[in-house]
Amino acid sequence: MSKRILITGAAGFLGSHLCDRFIGEGYRVVGMDNLITGDLKNIEHLFALEQFEFYHHDVSNFVHVAGELDYILHFASPASPIDYLKIPIQTLKVGSLGTHNLLGLAMNKNARLLIASTSEVYGDPLVHPQSEEYYGNVNTIGPRGVYDEAKRFQESMTMAYHRFHGLETRIVRIFNTYGPRMRLNDGRVIPAFMGQALRGEDLTVFGDGSQTRSFCFVDDQVEGIYRLLHSDYSDPVNIGNPHEITILDFAKEIVKLTGTDQKIIFKDLPQDDPLRRRPDISVAKQLLGWEPKTSREEGMKKTFEYFKSLSKEELGKREHKDFAKHIRR
Template identity: 50%
Template sequence: MTTSHIHRALVLGGSGFIGSHLCESLLDSGTSVICVDNFSTGNAVNIQSLLEVKGFQLVEHDITEPLPDIGMVDAIFHLASPASPADYHRLPIETLRAGSIGTERALEIASANNARFVLASTSEVYGDPQVHPQHETYFGNVNPVGPRSVYDEAKRYAEALTSAYRRSRSVNTAIARIFNTYGPRMRAEDGRMIPTFIAQSLAGDKLTVTGTGQQTRSICFVSDTVAGLIALARSNEPGPINIGNPVEASVAEWAVRVAAIAGSTAELDFIDAVEDDPRRRCPDISRARLRLGWEPLIGIDAGLRRTVDWFTHPTSPAPTSVG
């Protein structure tokens, strides 16, 4: 593990939920940031406050097209992809292109700059896992033609391409497998569990739970996920490395917990199960602890309170740290 400073970073997908928090954290550490986004799923509001910050540059661009000359960088974070079910179902071809063409363009930039490249992959590469908790040596159980495949397979291909560039062209690469992340700046309508439950709780609606609700998830506050990505970038580790919180609960339990924090007594509304929905999802983070010295620091209830507060007052600042 190293702690080398990042002087100038390129963040692809930098106006998105995780990307915008990553840009902030890098700037806070003294790193200059070039944020690239085509705003197909990112939100310009997320980075509005950064536009006047010294060292921050925004480039509106689709990473599947050749990038304009941005000068030298020493780190590249590739988060440019639709990530929520609502988005990758709406943009299936774009999702596959971001994982394939976009990843290749980003790797070529890393190669030309001799830069550290960090791929933001996903726990979805494990599919509906037959191994629990999921560790990085597990190959996964993925349906390559199902409705989730455009995202799953885009990331699996991106991992393969990243690994090939490392092996055949000696590019300094790393792969992070990000598990469910939550926090301020999530969109209520993006189809993911935590923002859906928060929005429903605040509206006084029933909480929609798919299937039996006994499928499990683990959730990690966004500042912890960002810290993991930066720790990986500053290390020599190639990965893949799981970045997530090993606290696991059923979807129904998460719904009840969110409702309680939001002050709601709404009932659960069980709806049809989602095709290929993983039955269990929880990371083994032993490798991250050992090789990066990283583990989540934010308690679940503290993170959920911060997120509920932001949904209640979305125009207020969205700090990623929780005391």
């Protein structure tokens, strides 16, 4: 019989792509999401499939799944600044209580658990590029702290279960990932820029635009996660694209890609916004034989085509005025 996997955050951007991948690999997939930031449209194409089932549930509460489970992927968490600034308590709870509940479920089912951590555990890094050995530079009480510390605690809890109980665990540290099904205007750089360009608005750059990011296309990210799950390595692994670009240069790329003539305007840099972000993927290369294959030009074209297909109503939605001033990832 085919193996069965639980994917939390299944209706989210990355979670939905993981559902597609594992169904494509012949798995029976149980998707779980409380839909606080996820969207059923991302997985509606799966509901007719016999090998897919969906639970509308918040993993911060006790999690029960009937039957056997071979694997669990914990991807339930707000991931954009707009979201975790609006729902900070839920963000902390899903990283702590949610992780604890899923660790208990993994113990009960004798399942291997992979958790989605993030490059945000490095904070505003003092080391560049960021390797898994770097402990980070995080402001625990700053506006980003609810997300950063939830993920750092999640890693600690997971390693405690691995060491104390011998539970099979994996930890992926995800760097900026993009592609179809991202929510427009969720506070992250790519959907924010593309939404502004498609609406004919000026592109907003925070600070002077010299801060850097490294963008990984979703197909490459999913491939790295898939390989890590099936590896024998329990320490954290960076999965991201090491090709670094400044936000200002990236904004210029967006203007060129979209064929628009918008201006680039500048606003104050938000508190604790990381100035440089690039993964050291040496471990992933050596351990998993993985590195990203999709060029930024190719990936951005696919992403732009997706955003262009959205309705005028979706394009018209903007970031909440109280949160738009905050950090973009």
